Amino acid sequence: MTTPTLTPYRSRLHPARAGFGRLLHAEWTKFRTVRAWPVVLGVAVVAVVLICRLGASGSSTSGGGPQTFGPGGERVVDLFRFAHRPLTGDGSITVRVTGLKSADSRSIEPWAKAGIIVKQNLQEGSAYAAVMATPAHGIRMQWNFTHDTAGSASDVATAPHWLRLTRRGEHLTGYESADGRTWSKIKDVRLPGLPRTVQVGLLAGTPAHNNVHRAFGGTSETYGGGLVTGTYDHLALKGTSTATAWKSTDVGGPVPNGPTPQDAQPGRTNVSPSGTYTLTGRGDIAPAEDGPDMVQMSFQGVFVGILFMVALGTLFVTGEYKRGLIRTTFTATPARLKVLAAKTTVIAAVTFAAGLLATAVGFSLAQSVLRHNGFTPPEFPDLSLLQNPALRAVVGSAALLSLVAVLALGVAAVLRNSAGTIAVVVALVILPQILSFAFPLPAAQWLLRVTPAAAFAIQQGVTRYPQVDHNCLPESGCYPLSPWHGFAVLAAYAVAALLLAAWRLRRRDA
Secondary structure (H helix, E strand, C coil): CCCCCCCCCCCCCCCCCCCHHHHHHHHHHHHHHCCHHHHHHHHHHHHHHHHHHHHHHCCCCCCCCCCCECCCCCEEEECEEEEEEEEEEEEEEEEEEEEEEECCCCCCCCCCEEEEEEECCCCCCCCEEEEEEECCCEEEEEECCCEEEECCCCCCCCCCEEEEEEEECCEEEEEEECCCCCEEEEEEEECCCCCCEEEEEEEEEECCEEEEEEECCEEEEEEECCCEEEEEEEEEEEEECCCCCCEEEEECCCCCCCCCHHHHCCCEEEECCCCCEEEEECECEEECCCCCCCCHHHCHHHHHHHHHHHHHHHHHHHHHHHHCHHHHHHHHCCCHHHHHHHHHHHHHHHHHHHHHHHHHHHHHHHHHHHHHCCCCCCCCCCCCCCCCCHHHHHHHHHHHHHHHHHHHHHHHHHHCCHHHHHHHHHHHHCHHHHHHCCCCHHHHHHHHHHCHHHHHHHHCCCCCCCCCCCCCCHHHCCCCCCHHHHHHHHHHHHHHHHHHHHHHHHHCCC
């Protein structure tokens, strides 16, 4: 007795109508005709918007007192010891830095500074360019607070360093040398609007900040900063100056109510008969990074929106397996990978569209509430929805919600179980966020690098400058990866889930 051969089903539709476009239409029809799914999507939009607004309403500020703003309008720190003379027109200043050490019992800060500077005037926040030696980051040229270029990687503790700054109009060029004869150019920069007469001289300063230590038993903070002493010789100024002697000033002045007694003390300048200058000072000349992130504060609803997206991505697959409808789908379309691609495209598109609406409206409402609660210019500038970093955060948050739904869809195609899929995706995306608030900082930051929770970095609106040390705390909305690098981690997980789902579909019956 012979076994009859079954002829596989082949669609009688025209190839153009039986292709991927038809599959997309079929999957979209499935989504919109299951009434619960569009309802869940709509509830997700409303929940994201409301929680963004409510989260912002719980934030307030009483203002941090007088603020200093740099040439670009950004908040800056401009506090340092300055031995200076006026320079009119073109010229140059040269010095040899022979030492840099802590002036108190603290260890020296990695970004402590000793060097030379050309500054527009003595006002805090005025334009400048400086060449300086640091204990842990070698020779640097920095200008207008936000810009930094590395020179050599040498350590000032091992050998003296010659530094030079030349001015030609609005252009300033930094040089370094090991012997004072052979010079290496670091950078040529332009400071628009630089007046004809500027202040030039020696600088010394050290950043002040809190060092945060967190263990399972709690969190502790210790103050870091204090005073630093720089030693210089072979100081030479070329050009026209109306003063014959160097005058010393604490730019920014002492802090009357600082965290340590040193903050209330003025800096010191000593000059030996041999021409050795010793400057002792505190403070920094750098961007201020101690303020709240108004962009990140506007997206608290996204965290809840993820739960809805996980459910949608999961049920879009497991719903068919539960009712046995997936067999009908694969019978009508034997190309299973096309079915997976169509489902992925539909769920990605609908969740991204809904997420974009929710994040745009939620961000706008949250910003309005924050301004009402005291987050006002100039300390907290207005953020336009159509300009970065707000635009990147809004679109990126919508893409985050969409990718989470795609990740859930891929995991669901592998596990074919709703409860198991939701548990796995929530554990990957949300659990690391919760654990990072309690784990020691190294472990917390590791979690936020290697799990899909890294994608929340896309919501960061504060620029992190490498020349400024800061405490990156998860509870403050700080993530160890840059916005797009963090987002790429989630994208990699979603792609991996889809590849595993494709492999599973080809090897296992429906």
